[in-house]
Amino acid sequence: MTSKYFTCPKCHENTPFKSMATDRVELERDKGEKLRVACDHCYEQMTVHVNDIKAAPNKVIAGIGVAAGVAATAALWHLGFVAWIAGALPVIIYGAQRKAADTFNSYSIRRSE
């Protein structure tokens, strides 16, 4: 699951948008084509299109991946090569997050107007 956000057209800051959707088709089905949102920074209320929602690697999941990788590396250190595989865990998890974000961002839905 990736983090979603939109960029405020007024102050150009990013505001997180809570959604479990893996692509914009799912997001539209879930929340509709137009989304009523409020900017976290200037508090402006606005309507954004599904295509304006972007995905980014989830920092929490990436963080858990790093923590798990470090813990597993430490726990498996005496096994040598296995520790190296465990050390690659954060890279693999971040890579999967990056890929999921790219998948989301690469597909835009057809605008109805």
Ligand SMILES: [Zn+2]
């Ligand atoms: Zn704003």
